[in-house]
Amino acid sequence: MHCSNKWIICVIAICIILFFLFVDRVPPYSYTITTISCIGDRINTFFIENNKLPGKLSGLPPREGYNNSLEDYWGREIIYEYDSELNIKLISYGKDGKVGGVGDNADIIEKFRVPLGLNKRCQESFP
Numbered sequence: 578m579h580c581s582n583k584w585i586i587c588v589i590a591i592c593i594i595l596f597f598l599f600v601d602r603v604p605p606y607s608y609t610i611t612t613i614s615c616i617g618d619r620i621n622t623f624f625i626e627n628n629k630l631p632g633k634l635s636g637l638p639p640r641e642g643y644n645n646s647l648e649d650y651w652g653r654e655i656i657y658e659y660d661s662e663l664n665i666k667l668i669s670y671g672k673d674g675k676v677g678g679v680g681d682n683a684d685i686i687e688k689f690r691v692p693l694g695l696n697k698r699c700q701e702s703f704p
Contacts, residue, residue, distance in 0.1 A: 605650035605672065605681055613667045613687045615644045616655055620665060624691040630659050649685070663691050 619637045624630055631637055634657045639645040648654055649669035656668040666688050672681040 603650075606683075606685065609649040609669045609685050610687070612644055612646050612649060613655060613669065613685065615640075616647065616657075616667055617665065617687065617689055617693075618643075619645075621691050621693050624663075630663065630665075630691070633657070665689050665691060 616634060616637070619640060620631065622640070623637055634647045634655065637647075649671075651669075651672050651674070653669065653674055656666075656670075658666040658668070666686060668687075669685040670676060671678050671683050671685065675682070676684060678684065
């Protein structure tokens with residue numbers, strides 16, 4: 578192999594490594610808050626169609642073309658709580674799965690009441 582061919586292979590290898598180091602990822606918080614927002618929209622739609630809240634998140638029908646995940650970025654199921662006044666709370670306890678924390682370990686809690694207007698954030702889709 579000629580010296581110039583070795584350099585070309587090295588440059589290509591470095592480019593591939595740099596590509597994978599700097600490829601965009603969805604940050605954990607953004608993924609989780611979008612998932613929670615989509616779950617909120619699905620709860621709202623379920624409520625409008627059935628005049629009641631689902632007993633469990635697994636009872637929500639999927640929405641074609643939308644993020645239908647029920648898990649946060651770290652693969653834990655989103656916690657679903659509600660009361661008789663239709664107040665909803667959706668919770669992720671972050672990376673460590675424990676109450677409290679900072680950074681990726683911080684809790685992500687969204688509270689809302691149904692019925693509500695559909696949230697456009699849910700239209701984003703993640704693998």
